[in-house]
Amino acid sequence: MTNRNTGVTTAKQRENLNALQVRVYEERHSTKQMITILDYGAGNVRSVINAIEKIGGAVRVAEDPGAIRNAEKLVFPGVGNFGRMMEVLREKGYVEPLLDYLQADRPFLGICLGLQALFESSEEAPGIGGLGFLKGKVKRFDVNLSVPHIGWNGIRAQRESSLFRGMTADEKFYFVHSFHVVPEDPENILASTDYGTRFTSAAGRGNIAATQFHPEKSGTDGLRILENFLLPDKNAPMPVLQKKETKVAKRIIACLDVRADDSGRLVVTKGNQYDVREENGAVRNMGDPAEMARRYYEDGADEITFLNITAYREYPVGDLPMLDVLQRTSAHVFVPLTIGGGIRAYTDRNGKQFSALEVAAAYFRSGADKISIGGDAVEIARQYLKSGLGTGTSAIEQISAVYGNQAVVISIDPRRVYVDEGDNPTGVHVIDTEIPGPEGQRRCWFQCTTRGGREGSDVDAVTLARACEELGAGEILLNSIDRDGTGEGFDTELIRAVSDAVTIPVIASSGAGNPDHFADVFKKTGAEAALGAGIFHRRETSVEAVKQHLEATVEIRRASAPTV
Numbered sequence: 157m158t159n160r161n162t163g164v165t166t167a168k169q170r171e172n173l174n175a176l177q178v179r180v181y182e183e184r185h186s187t188k189q190m191i192t193i194l195d196y197g198a199g200n201v202r203s204v205i206n207a208i209e210k211i212g213g214a215v216r217v218a219e220d221p222g223a224i225r226n227a228e229k230l231v232f233p234g235v236g237n238f239g240r241m242m243e244v245l246r247e248k249g250y251v252e253p254l255l256d257y258l259q260a261d262r263p264f265l266g267i268c269l270g271l272q273a274l275f276e277s278s279e280e281a282p283g284i285g286g287l288g289f290l291k292g293k294v295k296r297f298d299v300n301l302s303v304p305h306i307g308w309n310g311i312r313a314q315r316e317s318s319l320f321r322g323m324t325a326d327e328k329f330y331f332v333h334s335f336h337v338v339p340e341d342p343e344n345i346l347a348s349t350d351y352g353t354r355f356t357s358a359a360g361r362g363n364i365a366a367t368q369f370h371p372e373k374s375g376t377d378g379l380r381i382l383e384n385f386l387l388p389d390k391n392a393p394m395p396v397l398q399k400k401e402t403k404v405a406k407r408i409i410a411c412l413d414v415r416a417d418d419s420g421r422l423v424v425t426k427g428n429q430y431d432v433r434e435e436n437g438a439v440r441n442m443g444d445p446a447e448m449a450r451r452y453y454e455d456g457a458d459e460i461t462f463l464n465i466t467a468y469r470e471y472p473v474g475d476l477p478m479l480d481v482l483q484r485t486s487a488h489v490f491v492p493l494t495i496g497g498g499i500r501a502y503t504d505r506n507g508k509q510f511s512a513l514e515v516a517a518a519y520f521r522s523g524a525d526k527i528s529i530g531g532d533a534v535e536i537a538r539q540y541l542k543s544g545l546g547t548g549t550s551a552i553e554q555i556s557a558v559y560g561n562q563a564v565v566i567s568i569d570p571r572r573v574y575v576d577e578g579d580n581p582t583g584v585h586v587i588d589t590e591i592p593g594p595e596g597q598r599r600c601w602f603q604c605t606t607r608g609g610r611e612g613s614d615v616d617a618v619t620l621a622r623a624c625e626e627l628g629a630g631e632i633l634l635n636s637i638d639r640d641g642t643g644e645g646f647d648t649e650l651i652r653a654v655s656d657a658v659t660i661p662v663i664a665s666s667g668a669g670n671p672d673h674f675a676d677v678f679k680k681t682g683a684e685a686a687l688g689a690g691i692f693h694r695r696e697t698s699v700e701a702v703k704q705h706l707e708a709t710v711e712i713r714r715a716s717a718p719t720v
Contacts, residue, residue: 188214189386192227196244202523204233206487207372211383224253234269236560238294239281241269251287258289258364265385266366271359272337274366280335290359291340299352302661302684304334304562304630308458308713310402311347311357313395318388319346319365319381320395327377328405328713329369330492332562336368350402373492373525405713406678407685408699409663410452410692411461414445414481422477424448424693442693446484452692453489455699458713460489461687463528464497465608479522486523495519496528496567500551512551513558520559527555528633530567531606534613537623546627556628566624569609570602570617570650571637585618587653602650609637617650618657625658632658636666641690643669646677655682663687671697671705678710
């Protein structure tokens with residue numbers, strides 16, 4: 157069903173494959189399997205529920221220890237901090253029934269932190285014990301690569317496991333973590349992955365299995381993992397045991413700017429240097445957000461980002477339209493979803509106060525995997541740079557402490573400020589540039605802006621990125637006001653300056669006009685991902701076409717036909 161040269165499918169092939177899948181699913185899921193999900197209160201459990209229901213399962217959420225004891229099959233998804241997770245499990249009385257369940261060798265699937273919980277301890281939380289079901293520790297990555305490890309990487313099956321039935325060893329799965337497990341007993345290693353070092357990406361024994369990657373966010377291949385757990389196809393071949401090194405893919409992200417049009421309906425829009433209105437004054441309407449996100453997922457997008465620029469951002473917990481967009485999207489889109497706009501502490505129109513953590517939690521419960529903090533990050537960083545200390549109350553610190561730094565993306569909107577010969581501005585990172593200024597200047601710095609680029613600040617992009625990393629952010633989304641909507645290509649000087657200055661992943665944004673621009677930014681900078689918006693909305697090219705163009709020179713994730 158797949159084109160051997162490109163790894164992608166045609167529309168007709170997808171139609172035929174979907175018809176076949178319908179018949180297979182009807183045969184295999186005539187009786188729904190009941191899955192119990194352990195939700196300890198952190199992370200995007202909705203996506204796991206949606207994925208299981210998509211493949212024909214029924215879901216029950218464990219709300220007390222008895223639900224764990226009575227589970228037929230148990231899924232434990234987890235994100236965030238190891239210590240906080242174990243603290244909550246003990247508070248809720250979940251540890252004893254969990255250990256009883258595991259020691260009875262009953263069907264169990266752990267995801268991400270649900271894998272790490274099986275071990276004895278973690279460097280993330282010294283002195284706090286894990287479940288200790290498997291001997292070994294959880295260690296932080298010590299590699300010369302960006303940490304967290306965020307993106308699509310392969311797995312190498314080390315043991316025959318029904319979890320990987322039908323796998324060909326060419327699949328890629330979505331990882332997002334800073335720590336990895338180190339089992340004492342190599343017999344407990346089900347699969348490994350390479351990221352500067354070889355680490356265990358799946359472990360278990362008997363009917364107990366757990367993955368470091370997120371199958372619910374790994375597209376069709378991830379759904380196959382869940383299906384193998386739900387109802388294994390005993391006729392499918394066992395995985396190929398191979399020693400080939402795995403490689404992390406460069407990510408292609410589709411970004412959707414969302415705002416209310418003049419009738420109050422949420423639409424995808426796109427502007428030129430942040431101006432989103434037509435000549436007649438109407439908001440530019442590119443389409444329905446959830447429908448467009450699903451189209452990009454089916455076209456092979458590695459992630460979807462929603463940037464909420466509507467007035468609803470002033471009261472985000474009451475932003476029912478945007479929460480509805482996330483809920484509708486996560487029901488059909490099984491790659492990571494990022495939401496940005498209005499994620500801050502605020503008081504609503506009724507005088508009720510909400511913390512940034514509560515706002516983020518509402519988005520996570522609705523289907524978001526990561527949140528993006530924009531203009532507010534400038535003031536947070538300014539206060540941090542002034543005192544040299546974090547307050548513990550900023551949105552960055554609060555959210556990363558509970559959900560992990562991989563859940564916090566900082567969206568930076570800089571513009572070039574050129575420097576005359578002989579001038580040496582203090583407190584900003586000045587670079588030599590090959591793009592001369594209006595008066596021929598050959599030096600510049602990148603001024604961070606707020607309020608959609610309307611207000612400048614005294615903080616530069618490099619300084620902001622470093623400060624936010626130190627406060628707990630896990631990724632940088634780097635825009636460019638100068639390039640936005642121009643189609644002239646990414647500002648590689650800006651991206652290189654920031655990616656060289658931080659150890660967390662950087663997403664290049666603004667200016668993509670053709671597939672060559674994506675190849676150029678990966679060649680010239682350390683960016684781990686590149687984002688497109690208008691170029692995809694206007695159908696000037698597609699995610700699929702960009703990946704075909706990159707395939708010869710850049711490691712990518714090949715698109716697969718979506719499952720029904």
